[in-house]
Amino acid sequence: MSKRKLNRLVTEKYVDGWDDLRLMTLAGLRCRGVTSTSINSFIRGIGIRWSDSSTIRLDRLEYHIRVELNKMAARTMVVLNPLKVVIASRLYIEQSDFRMKDSKDYYGLAPGKSVLLRYAYPIKCTDVILAEDGETVVEIWAEYDPSKKTKPKGVLHWVAQPSNGVEPLQVEVRLFNILFLSENPADLGNWLADLNPQSKIVIPGAYAVPSLRDSAVGESFQFERLGISWSIRTPRKISWFSTAL
Template sequence: MSVVTRFPPEPNGYLHLGHAKAMYINFTTGAECYLRLDDTNPEAEKEEFVDHILDNVRWMGWTPSKVTYCSDYFDELLHLAVKLIDKGLAYVDHQTPEEIRRTRELRQASPWRNRPAEESRRLFDDMRRGKVQEGSATLRMKMSFDSSVGCMLDLVAYRVKNAVHPRTGSRYSIYPSYDYAHCIVDSLEGITHSICSLEFESRKASYYWLLDALELRKPVVSEFSRLCVDHNVLSKRKLARLVSEVVDGWDDPRLLTLAGLRRRGIPPAAINDLCKELGMTRSEGRVPLHRLYHHVRAHLDATSFRCMAVLRPLRVVVTNMTDNHEEVVQASLFPGRTLETYGVPLTRVLYIERSDFRTQDVKGFRGLAPGKTVMLRYAYPVTCHTFREHDGQVEEVHVTYDVTKASKPKGVIHWVAEPSPGQAPPSIEVRLYDDMFKSREPESCDDWLADVNRSSLEVVHGVGPPFLASREPGSRIQLERLGYFCVDTHQRVLNRTCGLRC
């Protein structure tokens, strides 16, 4: 028998890193894997989310054997619900959701639990025809109040919802619950192995109870541990709060949504490598984000071209160059891998990182300081002689360069020069990202939203080479000594993917 699995996201939000783990396990376990959209809650679901899921499953490199929707089976699910009622295994209940919650906690049966099947069938038909007000009735499965397992305390199978469904419109007035629909559809679709995260383990008893009650084939059910990432949340509910109150959309690069990771420049192959490393285990544990970055660097180091840019520019004047000095030095696109180069203009005025200059040298500092020589990457040694300050901040540094390259200083720094004398280098906006939350486990905070790191985004304005402006959105680049970056898909800015090392 060939193994058939399924990846069944609900289209009520964007996929995140935890979904990537579920995808990896399901798509690599069986000979076939279905993508099933669990569209049973019309109030929360949107076509935007459906399109996003389809797009990002493809982006992650997976090709489903079939794409199905739970709504494909709505008529069959209704037929089976009537079958349950006729067998005395389901009843219409008039308790409110709060009353159901309270009586289940007290292990008290509903006062309508033993109503005749004929009466429940008639009332259920009224619910189906839209004759029953939302919130005034549900169909509950008649399970076992003697059970010690909470999911066996008469779960809701159907509820009235006066909402327009993205696919079926206003055709239905009642919608199946997850607990009712997912196991039946697993059986109807021929799924052999239902693989879920551990929070669904408690529902295994109800899963099998319902399939036994309807005399349907039972898939094998197994679980794996949820993915928890340090300084982040992966709950859709919490992500939705962040989207509405803190960040700029579901694809904000600070989020661990697949859209956010994609916009940040994370390769899908690196995400899959992390998922492979984590494996299908039941052991709980948190994952530091640097484990993902380890795989990201392995992929980007092999594929990203290099260039130099300066994020916090400090003006440098090469005093022994003429005002109209112009030359082009050759820089490596892939150092150590190919001989391919690109031309970098060198003129009398250039810019270096502010952190690469100190007014007094100290032991271990490899940057520029008065009386000290450093190498301009791909160019010449330069020696600092003077600098100019204003209001206590260095404004300009004066250096001389050694055209003979006789000295071999240990310090090597990156730089960007004016493309031609008197022409300012192109400015670039760069976004630097930090942890989304201050705490390692924000879920454990009394007020998790108050734990948001308000410094998780820093926007800096630097300078770069002219050809950066022509890079396509999504292009990945290594800015030498600074890290890996990606051209944003929305604006002409660079998003930092990760640093060069942990």
């Protein structure tokens, strides 16, 4: 994309600035937590291109980013849309990991069904607390198998309360996806109409593990199971860019 079009995106505030994580600028890549090693590896991988009309797919860059992140980014767990689960203590799973009705192709939690909490124990849903509308799930009651004899297929990431009555670390997560819906928007006449309305989503009430409280600005991590990388830009505000791992 030309510098003129990039400048229009910035000056007309379609993005948050030259360092917006959705832009393929060096400043934007740096804010993503992308290292110079990843970029250099990508450049070596594509080689020399003599044609100005050649297009390089974004997933080639993402591949080199993933390789580097697997070497230097620690894995951790964050729940974006918390759903409370009560066992002996309280923990939180993703709302999308629970259904009232089970099915053969579903590996999440459901009434009477068991799942494995990653790095922990199998749990079985024993009761469901609904809101006044009779449909919205607000809390799940479960029992756990300390012997680990239960072997469920589903594995869920989770975040626990650090202590009784104390809520987990709350963070704001900003989800960034591709800025345009087309692979090459520069070829379109009305290229601004191709902007992805879901390219940035802000989640103000995500829960993170307590160990992330003291993370330094710019430090990078990988979310367990979600397959997403993120880096801290400001305390308790996490910039998360969608790179499948």
